[in-house]
Amino acid sequence: MSADHDDEVAVVGAGLSGCLLAAFLARRGYPVTLYERRPDPRTGRVDRGRSINLALSERGLDALRRIGLDARVMAEALPMRGRMIHPVDGEPQFQAYSAAGDRAINSISRGALNNALLTEAAALPGVQVAFDHRLVDLDPGTGEMIFETPQGKVTATAPVVLGADGAGSAVRGQLLGHGLLRESLDFLDYGYKELTIPPMGGSFALDPEALHIWPRGTSMMIALPNPDRSFTCTLFWPTHGTASFASLGSPAAIERHFAQHYPDLLPLAPNLVDEYLHNPVGVLGTVRCDSWQVNGTVGLLGDAAHAIVPFYGQGANCAFEDVVELDRCLDECADDWSAALPRYQHRRQGNAEAIAQMALANFVEMRDRVASPLFQLSRRVEHT
Ligand code: FAD
Known part of the structure; x- marks a missing residue:
């Protein structure tokens, strides 16, 4: 399969990275269909104990700024200018993130951020959103996808398929099943x-x-x-x-x-x-895989490619950087996906590995430097 600028891009997963990606691609002029296994989150309620508020930092804000969404998102965010350490006894101690106290990371609900991105993407010309569509099968050679929906199984085909479907990515699972990548969890x-x-x-x-x-x-x-x-x-x-x-x-x-x-x-x-x-x-876990793209037609972004533990507060920020980098690679490669997707992987994979390791190290830092070697904290599953 090959793609040109008029061909549809299928984005699997309307989470943070999928919605942002759809918005970037629509602005480039691509017809995009976003497939999401869940119903429209703007009409539903959050699962108990799964609200998650994120620390959104400059890395993520930069991506939002590029599509003019930063002000709307920041209106629902609260700046945090430092950490407040609560000892067992005694008064909490404040440690500013910058000496002048002018730097902050921003607390935002993941749901509110997702809804803002979804609303932005869905309003752009060329973007369609198919809720209640769970990807269950993908032929990486033809781009044929099978989705489970409340009405039964639905088939769709796209010349470019991008998996933004989170840490348990079905797209990654399909590539693994076809022997096109190796992963470790x-x-x-x-x-x-x-x-x-x-x-x-x-x-x-x-x-x-x-x-x-x-x-x-x-x-x-x-x-x-x-x-x-x-x-x-x-x-x-x-x-x-x-x-x-x-x-x-x-x-x-x-x-x-x-x-x-x-x-x-x-x-x-x-x-x-x-x-x-x-x-x-x-x-909590770290996902690694050796290939983030196959044949320049199927790609992985965000947690689907590189889920990390949350102790550096960078998973979503890092996913947003993926989208910016892929957009940049499409620019540089004149929208030739077969050149842009390998370039995107080459530029991002080392950075994702660096933040994965820093996030694990920050866990020890935040727990108060407990002297446990990191390898004792985890168990590894390798799939080839
Ligand atoms: P997701 O947000 O997981 O979105 C994936 C989407 O794909 C979902 O909508 C899902 O329903 C859909 N999907 C899944 N499977 C299928 C399928 N088969 N078919 C169709 N759709 C499918 N990050 C930060 O930057 N800062 C923080 O402070 C921070 N704190 C965190 C705290 C906790 C406790 C946790 C768990 C995570 C935290 N993160 C943080 C990480 C952040 O939540 C993730 O990195 C981010 O959500 C990744 O976005 P994503 O779009 O790649 O995946």
Whole structure:
């Protein structure tokens, strides 16, 4: 299969990178169909304990600026000018991100960011969005895709297919199944659980201009502010073992644990026990694959190509950089996909590996430099 500028591009996954990519490609004049396994997120509700607020940094903002979306996104973001470290005893300590206090990273809800990107992409001429379309099969040689929909299986074909379908990418899975790439998945023995600090008397219960961190050695919690004056906390802890999510089974045990290790949190989180018992534990891992493109016609972007652990707050920022780089490569290669996709992989793969390693190293830094070698924290699955 080959592509020219009038041919349709299929983008699988209408998450952060897929929507941004669709917007960039539509601005280049391509007809784009975005296929998303879920219903329209703008009409639905967020799964319990899966709200996720992101730290959006300059790397991500740069991409948004290029399509004029930065101001709209920033209107829903809260700048965090430093980290606030909460010790077990004593007062929290603020560490500014820059000496002048003028640098910030921005707290934004992943859902709000996704909706803004989706609305932007869907409004552009040439973009179609097919919700409730889950990719289940792909022929990398012909670009034929099969989707499961509520109405049954649907087939579509596109000369260029781009997988922006997240860490568990079905596009990557299809390439793997056809023997066109090798992947490795490194899961941490740590998971994460969301908890909430609601507004107190109508105000933020903590300083909203900081990313709050409770470093506790074997566990760690962070909290980012939301525009409704609540904070979303994310507790990182081993999934199994004597000190782990699995070790606290009763409301009394949960309260005892938080009173001992997070004493300043307890009075601020009235729903803590209920949330702890009912919110899911998310998995954390690093995805690597040796090929991010095949034959210049099928490509991978964002978490589909390189999911990383969240401790540097760079997964989405990095996904946005992929989109900018692919756009740049299309410019340089006069929209010849067979040249642009290999160039994009060449430029981005080393950077993605660097941030993957820095994110793992920052986990140790944030937990307070616990002396565990990183390899003891993870288990690896290799697929060839
Ligand atoms: P996703 O956002 O996962 O989107 C993939 C989309 O594809 C989804 O809409 C999904 O429904 C769809 N899809 C999946 N399979 C199929 C299929 N078979 N067919 C069709 N559609 C499909 N990043 C930061 O930059 N800063 C942070 O502070 C930060 N904090 C994080 C905190 C946590 C706890 C976690 C878990 C992640 C964090 N990240 C952060 C990472 C960030 O969320 C991801 O890097 C980002 O969402 C990747 O975007 P994506 O578009 O590649 O994938």
